[in-house]
Amino acid sequence: MIADTFIKRPVTAIVVSVVIVLVGIISLINLPIAQYPNISPPTVSISGNFIGADAQTVEQTTTNPIETQVNGTPGMTYMSSNSTSSGQSSITVNFEVGTDINIATLDVQNRVSVAEPTLPDAVKRLGLTVRKRNPSIMVALAFYSPKGTHDALFIGNFVNLYVKDAVTRVKGVGDVFSRADDFGMRVWFNPEKLAALGITPAEVNAALQEQNLQIAGGTVGGNPQPGTQTFEYTVLTNSRLNTREQFENIIVRTRPADGSIVYLKDVARVELGRFDYGINSFAMDRPAAFLLIYQAPGANALDTYERLMTTLNDLRKTFPKDIDFSIPLETVSVVKASINEVMHTLIEALILVVFVVFLFLQNWRATLIPVLAIPVSLIGTFILFGPLGFTINTLTLFAFVLAIGIVVDDAIVVVEAVQHNIDHEKMSPKEATQKAMKEISGPVIAIALILVAVFVPVGFIPGIVGRLYQQFAITIAVSVLISAFVALSLTPALCTLMLRPSKGENEKKNILEKFFSAFNHWFGRVTNGYVKGVGAWIRKTPYVIGMLVVLFVGLFLLFENKPSGFIPTEDEGRLLVTYEMPEAASTTRSVAMLQDLIQRIRNIPETRVVGGLAGLNIISFSNKSNAGTIFINLKGWDERKGAGHHAQDVMNKIRAATADIKEARILVIAPPAIPGLGATSGFTFELQQTTSTDNIQQFEKVANEFLAKLNQRPEIGMAYTFFNSRTPSYQVTVNRDQAKKLGVSVAEVYTTLSNFLGSSYVNDFNLYGRNFRVMTQADSSYRSSLQGIEKFYVRNSQGNMIPLGSLISTKVVEAPAV
Template sequence: MQWLARICVQRPVLASVIVLVFVVVGLIGYTRLPVDRFPKVDFPTVAITTRLNGATPKEVETQITDKIEEAVNTVSGIDELRSVSSEGISQVIVVFLLEKNVDVAAQEIRDRVNRIIVDLPDDADPPIVEKLDPDASPILNVALTADRPAREITEYADKVLRRQLESVPGVGQATLLGGRKRQINVWMDPVRLRSFNLTAIDVQKALRSQNVQIPAGTVKDAASQEGLRVLGKAASVAELRQMVVREKDGGLVRLGDVARVDDGEEEPQTAARRNGVPSVVISLRKQSGENTIKVVDAVQERLTEVKKMLPAGYSINVVRDNSLVIRTSTHAVQEHLILGGGFAARIVLLFLGNTRATVIAALSIPTSIIAAFGVMWAQDVTLNQISLVALALAVGIVIDDAIIVVENIVHHMEEKGENAHDAAINGTREIGLAVMATTLSLLAVFVPVAFLSGIVGMFLKSFGLTMAFAIAVSLLISFTLVPSLAARMLGRRRKSWIERALDRVVNVFYRPIEAIYMIMLRFSMRHRWVIILACFGALASLPTLMGIVQKSFMPPTEEAEFIVNIRVPEGTTLASTDLLGERVARSIRALPGVESTLLTIGDNDQRVPNLAGIYVRLTDPDTRTA
């Protein structure tokens, strides 16, 4: 690397171009990096969902779940197999080993399930096999409230608001909770059915065969052709009442003669309450791999436009925003990164006492950090807590090589009387091997972190890659940009009054530190075996200390929110679960520091009526009194 330093001193443009290439790529990568709370981790998990309307949990288990479990149990690489059989729905979750490719696993599961479809009940829906993507979790909940019937609010939420939000770039799915859609209900009278010698099956067949709209071919002439359709669907409730169920004794038995038909609403399958008020909530999920903050900002902009067109009496409120935690955590780490860089530069200025030397050394911090964004982009690493912590830690490391090179160049100029050009070449060559050895030892520590196995390895991959590349770029900068700038900026000159003042300040507290260090050094050299035994004693104490230190996968943090999950006994109705959940939510709202609650029931693919979730939003920790 010494030859590279000599070339860069002689050709400063080359040094600038080498560094600018990394900086430009890093800046481009930074603009395209997705922001998330944690690294993207793909857990190879496949879900198989099958519906059998009207079946009890026991029937679902024996007729569907057991057969699916038996079929998929032969797939290789399964780590865990579990299932949930509830009323009308079977869900089998297959968790594979981390080494298993999730696409291959899903295809193998799909093949096994296709083989036993003929063994499932005839009226069961075809099983749905899908990969579970943790990255596609809900990011935003929007509540629509109004002093209107639930059906009217649901119609607006489904036909207008949901479609507006689903068209936002990055939004993958919008799910309605607490709504009741329009539904034409046919209430059959058993007495009148018996009087006409009819059954409910007869009415069902009549509705299926007559309330249809089917293609009837094509009408052609010499110049054109038109499609022909048979319009048999009822356009109103009145037309539906006139539908003929049977012809009897020369008379027609119409639907209105044996049933009451009304324009009503469907039975509720989900429920949602914001602070106790029934609401229609739209749960938004992002597309896999999208930037959470960017998607939320785009949705917020669209909501601002939608609010201007809301009907009178309607209101829209964001009741849950998962990007807030991401913003808070990433902003905190970014703030520490900037402060760390500033303090590192000030410490260097304090000890070197040379403003130009400080500028040269401090340039390695932003260039190395920015260049690291390029490899993060290339390796599909997100800006998350783990990668940002790596960058914050790298701030104090990437400047080390530059400090050593600059200090040695200044030493050659002041102690050996060399000019800046020769000092840049000779000083870099003299300590080049030591700088390279130091950097390679750091790389030997952080590179293996990127290749750890298991879930921990997936989380720390971004940490190892970010640290390793930032350190490698700092080595390149110390052999290219640093000697090139030193040869032109560190010419012989009188020290300014600021630099002379810094020298006096440094001497005030550095001399006592140096004196204490010299005492410790003399003791160590005279009692070498004591130092060696102390080192071995420290190493021997590691197992004991590791057992004492508390351990956790993630440190505890203040997120100003939490979720309460409630599961009541099987068979509990939605109304009963809603009543019990609201009692719990009311008790939580009475606690100090609670800002709002959001109760949701049936917020899953199975629409389980006995499972409720209460999202609790707390006040800001800075303003919280208790």
């Protein structure tokens, strides 16, 4: 018998328990901390850019070929994609919960490599990015100039050059997504000057490629050489350009007849500007640069955030004057608050359990023995957290709160049995313990197995609910099993060392013992009353059964009429606002809307930091000129006590403050209850067209009818979509007959149009030790309206410049932007 071994060797039992506690503490130190168990599916994102292409072109030429290859990746459950009119292609591949994300990322990368040769050259040159990603943002950092000394370009490049790398190296940070401006050498064509000189955009691009390149100069005097060679010299070249002046002096054309030279500055305006003008960020009413930081899988959120803040505070000392950062979004405070609340409950439960045990055992020695079972059972449970992939979260801590009252049961049974033998059988503590363990070892094991049988099946409930409560159930089951082992080892060993005979009835009692005597008298009366009541009800069995039936029916009706949900939405201390202006609204209008909204929201007293991005829809994570997202970090819960300051109240205040805005659809959204399960609270579903038709307008009609019916249901507060197939667009058609008659290649027509209206990536240049891109495009005045096309020219086979407008026709059509 296991108990007899430890009764004879109590030191062994104590040592075993101490080892369990020590190993548990060591395991606890290395465990990740989170608000909830990680039940969000592992995701891998694929992103690429086809600059200048419309949404349908991006889908057909980039997104679909990649999806075709990626489909069927082992462990994949589904994938979704966005193709936008900004040329962005983004695909999210979701895998089964528990899939090794590293292997999944490698599998996706291999399949993307197979698809890459079929993609447009423009996409391949910019490159495809395959990343494993935590679906939810841990922290959003906004860097800005409080006094307005620096513009967004300066701030963005400072962040990309000096801050991003340091943040990426922080232990626990999985990914850093920069929404900060990068430098770009912008070459803005003047189509009229190009036409006057008979030069095409393609010629300019060719000159850039020819005269801005990286060449290895080699060495002078390198081996093999005669034995008389004395020195060896490295040949340095300045073939790659890095200043605006150098680019301006690129030679586009020479005329040997008259010796004239056409420089780039003669036909274009060159500036060191932004690589991408599609995203504009603001924080605290100032232009800003955003870093969106994702936590690494399995990392400790609290430790990661603390290390991140330490790194940023160290970097802050080296920031240029009038550069600072704010935090418009962070998910760590709510984790810390949740863990603290449960820890307080855990301590309260521990105190209450100790008090109740002492109240009924009425002996500090007898009380101490089962109380010592609590830390051994609970801390020992952490040993299995690592191998099982568990985290310290609100559900596992809540399991400990519940387990506190369970793990002492077995020990109390043992103590009571031993004390009974000492008092009534007049045995020594050792003899009493041996006799008691022979009688109750079986029941102790049976109690533990019954409790395990109750909780373990909860961990095998299918679906996401089962995954959510799996850690809760297994934590209780493991702690119960350890408590049973403690009841068979440490508890009997301590009984032999600590228990003593109780005082007789006639012995002198102290104040506490008198209180216990009075309590026992009162409790005995209550017990006798309960026994009499039960005896009376036993004689009225039909009435009791009838009452039970009525009770169960009532409970069933109440349950049926009570609204159900996954997890209630709580005050997370942060909010999101998204807005969408009329289709085809310009970036300028979107930026003005963003600034107006930020100012209105900042006037609400419960907000602490407000920052946003114009041109980004955070729900679909797609770039749209008419959309924007605002992050709102609320003041701490201790600063928002009392009625009217809850996050839901703040949402209502934001809606009231923006109710008069008619130019945009504004959504005020709470974050998801569990990070990673969607971008917002509520639920998201995908409506898929399974037929082969390409009638997007008909699909949109069906989707809108479906949403209208959803919004009529009483349980749906709001259903919405950002899909719109009716974005105003210009359809350009080439008159092929006319082009051929004039000796113009159809490909040349489309290429010229793309070079002027799109943004062409030519090559790279070096600055501050980094590579940046050289981009060409027509100057803004030629792209502000359709009339600008009239000034575009294309060269025919005879070398004459033909107006592009004479070869094409345009009409306004409706097409999806995403």
